[in-house]
Amino acid sequence: AQKVTQAQTEISVVEKEDVTLDCVYETRDTTYYLFWYKQPPSGELVFLIRRNSFDEQNEISGRYSWNFQKSTSSFNFTITASQVVDSAVYFCALKVSNNNDMRFGAGTRLTVKP
Amino acid sequence: DVKVTQSSRYLVKRTGEKVFLECVQDMDHENMFWYRQDPGLGLRLIYFSYDVKMKEKGDIPEGYSVSREKKERFSLILESASTNQTSMYLCASSVGGLNTEAFFGQGTRLTVV
Numbered sequence: 001a002q003k004v005t006q007a008q009t010e011i012s013v014v015e016k017e018d019v020t021l022d023c024v025y026e027t028r029d030t031t032y033y034l035f036w037y038k039q040p041p042s043g044e045l046v047f048l049i050r051r052n053s054f055d056e057q058n059e060i061s062g063r064y065s066w067n068f069q070k071s072t073s074s075f076n077f078t079i080t081a082s083q084v085v086d087s088a089v090y091f092c093a094l095k096v097s098n099n100n101d102m103r104f105g106a107g108t109r110l111t112v113k114p
Numbered sequence: 115d116v117k118v119t120q121s122s123r124y125l126v127k128r129t130g131e132k133v134f135l136e137c138v139q140d141m142d143h144e145n146m147f148w149y150r151q152d153p154g155l156g157l158r159l160i161y162f163s164y165d166v167k168m169k170e171k172g173d174i175p176e177g178y179s180v181s182r183e184k185k186e187r188f189s190l191i192l193e194s195a196s197t198n199q200t201s202m203y204l205c206a207s208s209v210g211g212l213n214t215e216a217f218f219g220q221g222t223r224l225t226v227v
Contacts, residue, residue, distance in 0.1 A: 004156075006156070009154065016158065020132055032212075033213055035215055037218075042220065043218065043220050043221040044200070044218055044220045044221065045204065045216075045218040046204075046218075047215040047217070050213060050215055052212075052213060066191075078131055087182075091156060093157075095212055096212075097212055101147065101159050101162050101170075101172060102147070102159075102160075102206075102208075102216055103159070104149075104156045104157035106154055106156035107156045110130050110219065
């Protein structure tokens with residue numbers, strides 16, 4: 001069975017602080033993909049990044065970075081110098097081979113205060 | 115841009131009513147999904163479809179059915195709405211394959227009274 005755990009329900013930071021959102025996954029498959037989505041107040045989930053199980057290289061995109069560690073089954077997301085516009089609910093998701101669906105964590109609500 | 119459109123942003127229905135939630139995508143995607151989003155529970159998969167007239171149960175199919183008569187349209191049906199089905203419903207679509215992300219609609223907030 002596949003499972004995604006986002007233990008942080010809500011995080012509140014002040015603008016310009018760095019913040020890390022945790023994601024831990026469970027699967028017996030050796031081939032899988034991990035995803036991060038952002039859900040702003042408007043409601044529509046926006047895709048941020050995908051990472052396959054064979055690529056443990058960390059990725060940086062502007063103020064966003066992702067740390068994938070198979071040894072701890074984690075795929076954490078860091079926002080550097082947070083901004084008010086980063087306020088949203090962030091979801092981590094898992095997709096495994098031979099399966100069409102995507103399984104999501106419970107989400108982390110990030111509030112960035114000015 | 116991929117567009118996934120859900121027919122209603124907000125709906126209020128009475129207990130026992132039959133409710134139809136409609137979703138249309140314009141990118142010829144094979145896969146379509148219905149999720150339910152509740153606070154603290156994240157997105158839970160209700161049903162998905164990988165082809166016309168094909169469907170698979172997700173984690174919480176009870177009380178729901180789906181219909182996919184055309185590739186671009188995926189309908190979620192609440193046979194007899196109950197108050198515990200009050201929730202945000204999200205439709206998504208994707209190309210087939212492991213490495214493909216899903217594209218989401220704006221969501222339908224359904225209230226059953």
